[in-house]
Amino acid sequence: MEHKQSPLGYISFSVFAWIVGLLIFFPIFWMVLTSFKSELEAVSIPPSFISFDWTLENYAEVQERSNYFKFALNSIILSVGSTLVGLVFAVTCAWAMAFNPTKRTKDALLWMLSTKMMPPVGVLVPIYLVFRDWGLLDTRFGLIMVLFLINLPIMVWMLYTYFKEIPTDILEAARMDGATLPKEIIFVLLPMAVPGIASTMLLNIILAWNEAFWTLNLTTSDAAPLTAFIASYSSPEGLFWAKLSAASTLAVAPILVIGWFSQKQLVRGLTFGAVK
Amino acid sequence: MKRVMGAALCALLAGGIAHANAETKLTIATVNNGDMIRMQKLTDDFTSKNPDISLEWVTLEENTLRQRVTTDIATKGGQYDVMTIGTYEVPIWAEKGWLAPLDQLGPDYDVDDIMPAIRSAVSKDDALYAAPFYGESSMMMYRKDLFDAAGITINGRLTWDQTLEIAKKLHKPDEGVYGICLRGKAGWGENMALITTMGNAYGARLFDENWNPTFDSAEWKAALDMYTNILGNYGPPGATSNGFNENLSLFNSGKCGMWIDATVAASFVTNPKESKVADKVGFTEAPCAATCTGANWLWAWNLGIPMGSQKVEAAQKFIAWATSKNYLELVASKEGWANVPPGTRMSLYQNPKYLEAAPFADETLLAIDSADPINSTMKPKPYVGVQFAAIPEFQGIGTTVGQQFSAALAGQMTVEQALAAAQSGTDRTMRKAGYY
Numbered sequence A: 001m002e003h004k005q006s007p008l009g010y011i012s013f014s015v016f017a018w019i020v021g022l023l024i025f026f027p028i029f030w031m032v033l034t035s036f037k038s039e040l041e042a043v044s045i046p047p048s049f050i051s052f053d054w055t056l057e058n059y060a061e062v063q064e065r066s067n068y069f070k071f072a073l074n075s076i077i078l079s080v081g082s083t084l085v086g087l088v089f090a091v092t093c094a095w096a097m098a099f100n101p102t103k104r105t106k107d108a109l110l111w112m113l114s115t116k117m118m119p120p121v122g123v124l125v126p127i128y129l130v131f132r133d134w135g136l137l138d139t140r141f142g143l144i145m146v147l148f149l150i151n152l153p154i155m156v157w158m159l160y161t162y163f164k165e166i167p168t169d170i171l172e173a174a175r176m177d178g179a180t181l182p183k184e185i186i187f188v189l190l191p192m193a194v195p196g197i198a199s200t201m202l203l204n205i206i207l208a209w210n211e212a213f214w215t216l217n218l219t220t221s222d223a224a225p226l227t228a229f230i231a232s233y234s235s236p237e238g239l240f241w242a243k244l245s246a247a248s249t250l251a252v253a254p255i256l257v258i259g260w261f262s263q264k265q266l267v268r269g270l271t272f273g274a275v276k
Numbered sequence B: 001m002k003r004v005m006g007a008a009l010c011a012l013l014a015g016g017i018a019h020a021n022a023e024t025k026l027t028i029a030t031v032n033n034g035d036m037i038r039m040q041k042l043t044d045d046f047t048s049k050n051p052d053i054s055l056e057w058v059t060l061e062e063n064t065l066r067q068r069v070t071t072d073i074a075t076k077g078g079q080y081d082v083m084t085i086g087t088y089e090v091p092i093w094a095e096k097g098w099l100a101p102l103d104q105l106g107p108d109y110d111v112d113d114i115m116p117a118i119r120s121a122v123s124k125d126d127a128l129y130a131a132p133f134y135g136e137s138s139m140m141m142y143r144k145d146l147f148d149a150a151g152i153t154i155n156g157r158l159t160w161d162q163t164l165e166i167a168k169k170l171h172k173p174d175e176g177v178y179g180i181c182l183r184g185k186a187g188w189g190e191n192m193a194l195i196t197t198m199g200n201a202y203g204a205r206l207f208d209e210n211w212n213p214t215f216d217s218a219e220w221k222a223a224l225d226m227y228t229n230i231l232g233n234y235g236p237p238g239a240t241s242n243g244f245n246e247n248l249s250l251f252n253s254g255k256c257g258m259w260i261d262a263t264v265a266a267s268f269v270t271n272p273k274e275s276k277v278a279d280k281v282g283f284t285e286a287p288c289a290a291t292c293t294g295a296n297w298l299w300a301w302n303l304g305i306p307m308g309s310q311k312v313e314a315a316q317k318f319i320a321w322a323t324s325k326n327y328l329e330l331v332a333s334k335e336g337w338a339n340v341p342p343g344t345r346m347s348l349y350q351n352p353k354y355l356e357a358a359p360f361a362d363e364t365l366l367a368i369d370s371a372d373p374i375n376s377t378m379k380p381k382p383y384v385g386v387q388f389a390a391i392p393e394f395q396g397i398g399t400t401v402g403q404q405f406s407a408a409l410a411g412q413m414t415v416e417q418a419l420a421a422a423q424s425g426t427d428r429t430m431r432k433a434g435y436y
Helices: A007-034 A057-065 A068-099 A105-117 A120-133 A140-164 A168-176 A181-192 A194-210 A226-231 A241-261 A263-271 B002-022 B034-041 B043-049 B062-074 B089-096 B116-121 B144-149 B160-170 B191-201 B218-234 B244-252 B265-269 B312-322 B325-335 B346-350 B352-357 B361-370 B394-410 B415-432
Strands: B024-031 B053-060 B082-086 B131-143 B178-181 B256-262 B281-285 B298-304
Touching: A007 A241, A057 A241, A068 A105, A068 A140, A068 A181, A068 A194, A068 A226, A068 A241, A105 A140, A120 A140, A120 B062, A140 A194, A168 A181, A181 A194, A194 A241, A194 A263, A226 A241, A226 B053, A241 A263, B024 B034, B024 B062, B024 B312, B034 B043, B034 B053, B034 B131, B034 B325, B043 B053, B043 B312, B053 B062, B053 B312, B062 B082, B062 B089, B082 B089, B082 B312, B089 B298, B116 B131, B116 B298, B116 B361, B131 B144, B131 B191, B131 B265, B131 B312, B131 B361, B144 B160, B144 B281, B160 B178, B160 B218, B160 B256, B178 B218, B178 B244, B191 B218, B191 B394, B218 B394, B218 B415, B244 B256, B244 B265, B256 B265, B265 B281, B281 B361, B298 B312, B312 B325, B346 B352, B346 B361, B352 B361, B394 B415
Parallel strands: B024 B053, B024 B082, B178 B256
Antiparallel strands: B082 B298, B131 B256, B131 B281, B131 B298
C-alpha cells in the first residue's frame, strides 16, 4: 500500500533536509572560504563572508613549504592498497559467515567489531616496537598492513550484510554445475555483489584516507600521507588558520571529488539491508 | 666490450658508493611556528656549507610532535636525528640517558653567550643536552591608548590586586573591550602555565620538599580566587576556551585591555599586518603578589639528539649552525632583525639594531633573566621548572588539575572544590608513582 505524503509534509521534510545538508556542508564551505583569506581576516570578529581581499598566497605558501604531490601519492597508495588487500580477506571471510554460518558466527562478527572500540593509543607502543624490530617504520607496506587490519571489521560487516541478501540457491546451482569454490566466489558471487563491493571499497578508501592516528605516529617522511601534511600547518603560537585551511582544502579535494561522483553507490551500500 | 662494460659498472658502483658516503641525511622533527619555518627556508645556507649533509624536515603541531618524538625516543625507534623539544622534556630525558650530550658544537659556538636561565634549563652536570633555538618568558601586553584614556599609569611592577583594579576600569563589554585576557583553556601548557606562575607569585608551590602536593594551602586558594575573579568577571565571555591563539586574535582585534602571556606574542601584536592595535601596545612585567619570584614563566624550544643516533656528528653540526650567533645574523640579513629567534643569546640584547627593531626587547630580556627554573618559589621545592615540575608525572597532573581549575572558572565547581580535587588527584598520582 502506497502512503501518500501531504504537500505540507513534503515541503517541511525538504526544508529540514536542506537545513541538515547545509549544516553538514557549512564547515567545508567555511574552510574553503578561509583558505582564500589573509591570516588576520581568517580570525577577524565578526567574520567576513564574501567581502574580503581574496588571496591565493596561502596556497602559494603551502606549495612552497611542502611537496603536496608526495603526500597525496602516499595517501592514494595507502588508501587504495589497504582497501585491495582488505578486500581479499573480507570477501572470503564474509562469504564463510554469510553462506556457511555456525552458531558462533554472530558472536564472531560482534567480536570483530568490538576491536574497533579499543582506543588505538592503548596499543601504540607494542605496535611501534613491532614496526621498529621489523623495519616497518615509515614504510608504505607497514602502514597498508595497519590500515587494512583496522578497517577489516567494517569491510567484513558490510560485505556480510550484502552477501546475506544474495539467495543461497544461486550458489548451490553453481556448485551443482561443478563450480569449484574459487570459481563460485569469483564468477558467481562477486558479479552479483559488485554494488556492495564498490560501496565497501569506497567507504574503506575514505576511512583509510582520513585515518590520522597511525599515519601520523608510524611515519616520518617517506610514507607520510596527507594527514601528516595537514598536521604540519597547525600551530600553538601564531596565526595559522588560513594556511591550515588551504592545506586542508588541498587534502580533502581528491576525496571530495571521489565522494561526489560515487555518492549513489555509497548511499546504496550504506543503507543496504536497513530498509527491507 | 666486456671489459668496457665491467669498467663502466665499477665506475658506477664506485660513484654510487662515494655518493652514499658523501650524503648523510638528517631527519629533523620540529614544531610549526614562524621561527622554525624560517629556519627551514634558510636550509640552503647550511647545506651549501656542508654539502655532505642533507636535511629532511618533519613539521608537526606541538602536541602531535610531543607524542611522536616521545614514543620514538622511549622505544629507541631511531626515526629522528634531531628533535625539537621543550624545557620540560630536556631534564627528564637527559636524566634517563635518552639524549646525547652536545660536546662538539665547535670553538666558535660561544656557549657562555646563552642566557643563564635557559642554559641551566637544558643542562645537566654542566653539560648541554639540548641547544636552545628560541626562548620565552611571560609578560603583560597592554593597550596604551586605553590606559591613557582611563588615566592609568604604571609605576614599577604591578601586583595582581592592582591588575584587578585596572581590569575593572578597562572592562567595557558593551564597547567590545574586555579588561583582561588570560588563558582559560585546560592543559598543562595552557591555563596551568599561567596559573602556576600566579601561584608562585602568591607564595605557593606545586610540591613541598617531600613531594607532597600543596593545593590545599592558603596561597593556592588566594591565587585561584584571583584567577577566577579577574578572568571570570573582567575577561571575555567563554574564556575557558581561550588559549594563546584565541587571546592573540582577541588582542589583535582590539578587544583586550591587557593580556598576560608569552613574550613571543610581542612580535605578533606589534606587527601591523596581523594586529589592528600594533602601534598602541605597551609592555610590562607580569604581576607579582606576595613575591615576584616565579611570577613569569620560562620556556624554550631546543634542538636535541636522541642517544644512539648514528649521525651524532652531522646532527651536532646542524645544531651548532641553527643555534649560533651567525644564524641570528643570517636571519637578520634575509628577514630583518625583528624576525630573529629571540630569548636565547645575551649578545642579541646588546645589539643596537635588534633593540631598535624590537621595541619589546628590554621587557623580554628582563622577563627571561628573572625567571629561574631552580629558584622559582618563595618556599623550598624539590623540582626544577617555573611553570611546571620536570617530572614525567607532571603532564598528566597538570592536565587534570588544569581541567579542575577551568571548571572553577566556568562556575561548575567552587574554588575550594577544585583545589580539593586537585590535591586528592595529585596525591594519588604521586603515591602511585612511589614518591612517598
